[in-house]
Amino acid sequence: MQIRLGSWKPLARLHSMLLAASLLCPVVLVPAAHALEDPAASVVATTFENGLTVLTLEDDSTPVVSFQVWVKAGSVDEDRFTGIAHLFEHMMFKGSANIRPEEHARLINARGGRLNAFTSKDFTVYFEDVTSESLPLVIDLEHERFANLRVGESTLDTEREVVLEERRLRTEDSPQGRGLEALFALTWSAHPYRTPVIGWRSDVEKVTVEACQAFFDTYYAPNNLVIAIVGDFDTAETLAHLERTFGTLPPGEPPVRRPTLEPEQRGERRATVYFDLKSAILAAAWHAPASGSADSEALDVASQILSSGRSSRLYRSLVYEAQKALFAQGGYWELVQAGIFYAFAGVRPGESVDEVERLFFEVVDEMREQGVRQAEVDKAVRQIEVSLAGGTATAHALASRIGREMATFGRIRPLEERLAAYRAVTPEDVQRVVATYLVEDQRNVVHVVPEPSEPAGAGEAEARR
Amino acid sequence: MKRVTRTGRPRTLATALAVALAAIACASSSSKESDSALSAAATAAGTPAWLQPPPPPKEAPVVRPGALHDASLDNGLRVMVLEDRRLPLAVVGVTLPRGAAIESLEEAGLASFTTELMQQGAGEWDALALASVVDDIGASLVVSSSWDSSSVVVVGLERDLDRLLEILATVLLEPRFDPAEAERVRAEQRATLVRARDEPGTLVSWHALATLYPEHRFGVPAMGTNESVQRLDAEAARNFHGRVFTPDGAIFFAAGDVKADRMRDEASRRFGAAAWPSRERTAVSPAPPERVPTAREIVVIDRPDLAQARIVVTHEGLARSDDDRVGADLMNKVLGGSGFASRLMQRVRADEGLTYSVSSGFDLRRHPGPFRISTFTRASETRRVVDLLLAEMERIRSEPPSEDELARAKSLAVGRFGLSLESSEAVLASLVDLAVYDLPADSLDTYRSRVRAIDTAETKRLANLLIHPDRAAIVVLGPAEVVAPQLEDLGEVRIVQP
Numbered sequence: 021m022q023i024r025l026g027s028w029k030p031l032a033r034l035h036s037m038l039l040a041a042s043l044l045c046p047v048v049l050v051p052a053a054h055a056l057e058d059p060a061a062s063v064v065a066t067t068f069e070n071g072l073t074v075l076t077l078e079d080d081s082t083p084v085v086s087f088q089v090w091v092k093a094g095s096v097d098e099d100r101f102t103g104i105a106h107l108f109e110h111m112m113f114k115g116s117a118n119i120r121p122e123e124h125a126r127l128i129n130a131r132g133g134r135l136n137a138f139t140s141k142d143f144t145v146y147f148e149d150v151t152s153e154s155l156p157l158v159i160d161l162e163h164e165r166f167a168n169l170r171v172g173e174s175t176l177d178t179e180r181e182v183v184l185e186e187r188r189l190r191t192e193d194s195p196q197g198r199g200l201e202a203l204f205a206l207t208w209s210a211h212p213y214r215t216p217v218i219g220w221r222s223d224v225e226k227v228t229v230e231a232c233q234a235f236f237d238t239y240y241a242p243n244n245l246v247i248a249i250v251g252d253f254d255t256a257e258t259l260a261h262l263e264r265t266f267g268t269l270p271p272g273e274p275p276v277r278r279p280t281l282e283p284e285q286r287g288e289r290r291a292t293v294y295f296d297l298k299s300a301i302l303a304a305a306w307h308a309p310a311s312g313s314a315d316s317e318a319l320d321v322a323s324q325i326l327s328s329g330r331s332s333r334l335y336r337s338l339v340y341e342a343q344k345a346l347f348a349q350g351g352y353w354e355l356v357q358a359g360i361f362y363a364f365a366g367v368r369p370g371e372s373v374d375e376v377e378r379l380f381f382e383v384v385d386e387m388r389e390q391g392v393r394q395a396e397v398d399k400a401v402r403q404i405e406v407s408l409a410g411g412t413a414t415a416h417a418l419a420s421r422i423g424r425e426m427a428t429f430g431r432i433r434p435l436e437e438r439l440a441a442y443r444a445v446t447p448e449d450v451q452r453v454v455a456t457y458l459v460e461d462q463r464n465v466v467h468v469v470p471e472p473s474e475p476a477g478a479g480e481a482e483a484r485r
Numbered sequence: 486m487k488r489v490t491r492t493g494r495p496r497t498l499a500t501a502l503a504v505a506l507a508a509i510a511c512a513s514s515s516s517k518e519s520d521s522a523l524s525a526a527a528t529a530a531g532t533p534a535w536l537q538p539p540p541p542p543k544e545a546p547v548v549r550p551g552a553l554h555d556a557s558l559d560n561g562l563r564v565m566v567l568e569d570r571r572l573p574l575a576v577v578g579v580t581l582p583r584g585a586a587i588e589s590l591e592e593a594g595l596a597s598f599t600t601e602l603m604q605q606g607a608g609e610w611d612a613l614a615l616a617s618v619v620d621d622i623g624a625s626l627v628v629s630s631s632w633d634s635s636s637v638v639v640v641g642l643e644r645d646l647d648r649l650l651e652i653l654a655t656v657l658l659e660p661r662f663d664p665a666e667a668e669r670v671r672a673e674q675r676a677t678l679v680r681a682r683d684e685p686g687t688l689v690s691w692h693a694l695a696t697l698y699p700e701h702r703f704g705v706p707a708m709g710t711n712e713s714v715q716r717l718d719a720e721a722a723r724n725f726h727g728r729v730f731t732p733d734g735a736i737f738f739a740a741g742d743v744k745a746d747r748m749r750d751e752a753s754r755r756f757g758a759a760a761w762p763s764r765e766r767t768a769v770s771p772a773p774p775e776r777v778p779t780a781r782e783i784v785v786i787d788r789p790d791l792a793q794a795r796i797v798v799t800h801e802g803l804a805r806s807d808d809d810r811v812g813a814d815l816m817n818k819v820l821g822g823s824g825f826a827s828r829l830m831q832r833v834r835a836d837e838g839l840t841y842s843v844s845s846g847f848d849l850r851r852h853p854g855p856f857r858i859s860t861f862t863r864a865s866e867t868r869r870v871v872d873l874l875l876a877e878m879e880r881i882r883s884e885p886p887s888e889d890e891l892a893r894a895k896s897l898a899v900g901r902f903g904l905s906l907e908s909s910e911a912v913l914a915s916l917v918d919l920a921v922y923d924l925p926a927d928s929l930d931t932y933r934s935r936v937r938a939i940d941t942a943e944t945k946r947l948a949n950l951l952i953h954p955d956r957a958a959i960v961v962l963g964p965a966e967v968v969a970p971q972l973e974d975l976g977e978v979r980i981v982q983p
Contacts (some may be wrong), residue, residue, distance in 0.1 A: 082569065082907050083543040113825075118533070122825050122835050127535050129826035130893040132542070132900005151903050164533065181838030188793040189841055189861060193685055201859045228675040259902075296790040299680035329625075330604070330616035340612070343669065347678055369679040395621075402623035406642055409572050413908045 059412050060422050066259055070271040071243025074262055074431075075422050076420045077250040079415065080152075085251035086415040087158045089166075090423040092246075093239035095217040096141050096279060096357065101227045103219015106139040107183050108235050111225035112146065113137075114175040117168035118166070120173055124161050131157065133280035141213050143427055151417050152252040154263060159368070166240060180224060184288035187218050187348040195295040199303045199468040202291050205306045207360060207464040210415060211282040211297040241272025248423035290464045291472055294471035299346065300367040301446055301468040302377050306358035308457050311428050316354055317441045320360065323351035324400035325450065326383065330398075333383050334365075342379055344371045350384070356428055361457055373467045384458050391451040401442050454456040542899060546907055547929040553916075554745035555926065560758040562732040565916055568747040569909035575646050575741040576910055577653050577748075578638035579756065582734045582921045585629045585707045586770045586851060590702040592721065593702065594709015596630035596673060596729070599722040600669050603637070606661035615656070622648055628656060633709060634921045635849045636727060643742035649796065660726060660795040667719035674714050678706070685788065688983055689795040689962035691858070692786050696958045697799060697855055731764040736920050740913040745915055772852045777801045781976045782958040786983050787965035793961030794867040795859075798874050800953050802856035805849035805922045811935050813847060813951055816944040818894040819886040820877065820952070821845030826893055828880070829858065833873050839866055843874075851922065856951065864930045864963045868971035870960060878954035885945035888940075898936050 036484035059079065066074045074304055095105050128135045133150035148158045191197035201216050218224070247266070249258060254308035285307060326334050327349040338345040348365040363384075367376045411417050425432045554566040585596040604626060605612040619626045624641030636655045639649045683685045691706050698704030705713070729901050737756055739748045754760070777800060801815055812820070821829035821844050829843045839862045848854030858878070862870045886894065907910050914931070919928050961968050965980045 040542050084904060084907055119535070122831070125825040126893075131539060132897050132903065134901070134904060140714035149904055151900055152627050153545050154900075157539075160533040160535060182834055183842055185793070185839070185862060187917035188839040188863065193791045193793050195683060198545075287783055296788070297683040299676070299683055331613065331620040336613065336616075339673075340669075343672065345721070346676055348487040366680060368673075368676045370676075385659070399623070403620065404623075404946050406574070406623035406625075409574055409642070410640075413572060415907070420680075 021147055021390065022191070038232040045065065057418050059418055061433055061434070063422055063432060064255060064386070064428070068242065068263065068267045070169075070267065072262075072266055072269070073240075073246045074259065074266075074314055074424060075246065075248045075426055076253075076258060077248075077418060077422065078255055078257045079250065079418075080252035083152045083252050083422075084149065084417075085152045085155045085158075085249065085253050085416050086147065086149045086419040088145060088419045088423045090246040090248065090427040091144040091146075091160060091233075092244045092274065092427055093144055094140050094142040095219070096212045097239065097275075097277065098215070099214065100223075101219070101231055102215040102223040103183070103217075104223075104231060104235055106142055106217055106219060106225050107180065107227055108162075108232050109137050109139045109144050109146075110179045110183060111171050111232055111429065112165055112169065113177065114172070114179060116165045116170055119161065119236045120166055121219075123269065124165065125446055127157065127161060128154070133158070136154070139217055141217060143424075145420075145423070147260055147419070149366065152241075153252050155249075159258070159261050159265055166242075166245075166266065167269060169236060176227070176229055176232065180227065183218065183224055184221070187221060187224065187416070191218065193220075195297045195301055195468045198293045198295055199301050199466050201364075202293050202303055203303045203464060203466045206289050206291050206466060207307070210280045211358060211473075212279050213355060213358060225485060237259075237272065239274055241267060241273075241274055242266060242269040243271045246275040246423055246426045248419040248426070250419040250422070277357070278395055282358060285462050285464075286346070287461050288465065290465045291467075292464060293468045295468050297468070298369040299469055300373040300376075300470070302363065302365040302367065302465075304363040304377075304380075304463060304465040305360040306458050306462050306464075308361040309354070310358050311354040311356055313354070313359070315449075315453050315456070316352065316359075318445050318453040319352035319359075320390075320399055320404065321400045321442070321445045322450050322454055323361075324389070324403050325387070325396045326399065328403050333387070334380070337383050338365060338379050340374060343408075344376050344379060348380060350377070350380075362474060373469055375395055377465065379475055384454065388451065388454045388458065392447045397445060397447055401445070404442060486534075497566050501506060512563060517694040528900070535711050538567040539896075541897070542903070544899075544903060544933065545723050546617060547948060548912060552909075554749070556749060558732070558753050558757050560754055560756075560761060560763040561734065562752065562761070563736045563920060564749055564752045565736060565738045565747045565913065565920075566743060566908050567738075567740040567913045567916075569740060570742050572644045573742050574640065575643045575649060575743050576640045576740065576913075577646075577649050577739045577743075578636055578651065578737075579657055580634050580636040580736045580921060582634055582923075583729045584632050584634045585761075586632045586702060587729070588702060588709075588770075589700055589822065590705060591713060591942060592709075592718065592725075593705045593713040594707075595717055595721060595725050595731060595880055596635060596706045598629045598670060598674055598714065599642065599669075599725045599729075600628040600635060600673065600717070600719045602662060602722045603656055605666040605670060606663050608655040608659040608661075610655070611661070611663070613654075614667055616758075618648075619652060625648060625654070626652060626656065627694075632703075632709075632854070634953060646743065650689055650751055653725070654760075656960035657730065657756075658761060662723045663717040663721045667717075667722060671714060671717055674717075675711055675798055676707060678708055678711055680789065681706075682983060685791060685793075685795050687961055688788075689786065689797055690857075691958060692962065693799050693857065694855065694982070695799040696782055696784050696960055697777045697801070699919075700772050703773050703852075703854065709863070712799070728764075732761050733763055733765075738913055740909045746811065768770065770852070775799070776956075780956050782959045782980045783972050784958070785965045785969045785972070785978055785980045786909060786960070786962040787980055788962055788983055789966065790962045791878055791963050793861050794864045794870075794961050794968050795861045796867065796870060796874070797859050797960045798871070798878070798957045799855050799960065800923040800957045802847040802853050803849060803951065804853045806924055807849075807853070809947055809951075810847075810934075812939045812943045812947050814873060814883065815891060815894045815898060815936065815939050816886060816947045816951070817845055817847060818897060819890045819944070820881045820948075823894065823897050826897060829860075829877050831872070832860075833860060833875060833889050837869075837873070837874070838869050853903060864967040867963065867968045870973070871961075871972065872983060875954045877956065878952050881948045881952055882954075884946045886941060888941055890939050891939070893940070895936050899933050902932060 023308045067259045131154045135148045205214045334348040338348040344367040350363045556564045622645045628637045639653045641649045695704045737752045821827045833843045840860045843860035845858040
């Protein structure tokens, strides 16, 4: 177990993340005999006087509890130092008035619990999955760091080095990481979503103790949090415990988010990233609507038709028939303030990234021009149904779903509502959203390729520099 | 005291609450009272929970009584069914206790090749037809192999159970092994091998295995090599299927919203002796050498473009069925197998800020797989990190786990065990794994008591028996110009190209 930066996930995994994130509610379109009750239907939402929102959902089928704190602060909220939301997340494990650095993690580990945290563009999330007798410990430890955090100079310096190693691992030495960093910066020219969650190196190197403290004071106030608890516990007793702890935190004044808006893109943008690799990468993105858009279900269905399974259009065309790509995916990624529709493909060694790009966009063009079949829409909805049913299997998955929904929408969208929205998607809707969003002059394209060798005469070693 | 108010606002939630009280029918509220008493006592004292003695861990039986059904058919096939109606999903599959480890070096990658090709057409379905049959019902089909097993698994909605079983039986028993598909799969497998080398973490682990096992199957990636895969064709896959995909030692399993009686009938109709005759069980592969390496080896894989050095310190480990595996796991948790609870993480990350992650572990296979420590750091700090890794390997021997460290490792092991078995699928996967390695079926039930029986004398013995800093191989991927000079006084440094 380690503290992991969930921050962003490689687009290769975006598709599954998409399902986990935007479609998570267990929609089930089934005959009555098979009806799956929405487990989240029994959520109790409580608001404390200091503005803290607590969601509790009891299910004692296994003696496990998932406890999550959703902080409404992500990299989108950073001003002077990019990466501070994430570096600060690390500092939350580095000790408080009554707990030494790493002791929180050690105590949970010693009870056999799992804990972690991740920072995204919109949120920072802390979680513990424990056997149920340890819930009081979890609440006391979480309260301790929200109430009494201490950010020290030397721990910050050590943790800064840790984060820079993480940056080398995920971005600087990773062709995929390099490609995505370039893609976001290209797609969003002005909106803060353009900065990597882990931050630009020179900012991470400069973050100060004072800036960390200010970030904490601004964003980690009880009225900026959603706590989600799912599993085997007693609601009344747990709420009472939370009231004695989190309930005493003074409310803050988290700023209203007023980010720079992305200006309209007029014309395609392209970038090239050199990396020493054999299998080039194509990464592209179109602008798409934010979470909660009326088009989001149709975009999800388009994602499925393009990418889900070996009968999907991209797999069939690029991987199976042309044999030019090792994988190819396209999908809708919704964030709170804006979304993208991404394209991502791994080029077969020896094949050309330009050719893979041409084939990829040909598949998109075909959807736009000729539309999709009803059978494809039906298949997509069925696939969504299965993955949603599977997404309710653990306390952790349920806590993530209700925490995310409440933090994003201020409510938990009922199954029936989501179900109806997916069922209502027609082939015309899919064609319309493809025609609306997946257009050439809204497109941003990144190629990650080996640096071309210099003309004859130059040695290979020099050519690489 | 602050006033706690239910929010009136989300009316949906209020409605939901009403619906909900009727909903969670599967919930039973047995041990609630004792729980309440416990934490009430804890908070009444006013001391934070971390200063109080931990309450006894809440332990449920691994398998709910009556939920598991286990039987054998006359052709040797074992049938395991775990009923769990909480979700309208079903998982059905067959696992065989034979995988990549039985390949010869020349045919390395054959298991991967065969299992991939099995998904490219079966029975009446060609590759695209099979893909559609699976996707149309939102199901997923995975045919895969590991070192010691091979599996066909189908997951989907319970209402499609007939179709799921049909897909399973057809793919398992009637793969087409079409020569044109074989050619395509072979090209793809070779391309995937090339691509995998773009990933520094994969590349360093492959070099580490090659260093330990230069002449054994374990020294070559499970997917094979460019050369060995080039030799594979439809005929080779058909033969491999014939000798591996037999009912001997195989397990049919079903979990989720299924009925045991019906699954037993289906298994004997679709996979009984008439449909799937028994054959001679294939001999297992030769074991790797017992001690690898016999003396210190240092290998640097040159990637001048990288900022970070990937470091693996490795030598021989343990077999999956070794009697020492539980004690070894506890010892390893103290060393580097438990995140922030481990000595390595404390030293290399928390104290020194030299890495983002460091871990150690035994790769448990039928024959002993490697023990390894893996981490990474900025290239200029390679030596400092290597020294720390070797020092902690030395220290786990000279200062073996204390009573306190062992107690923490034990409760970690027991707690994680409980968390890992939250879903029926996970429980069944564990039971199938035990069957693959011929381990007792009650291993899950006895696990907690076996953990608790380990004492510090035992972990001390195991640290000295199993951890060998003096002769471990040190394998580093990074810019050789920066990395190699730092390691020279540890021994001869061999620099190789990626």
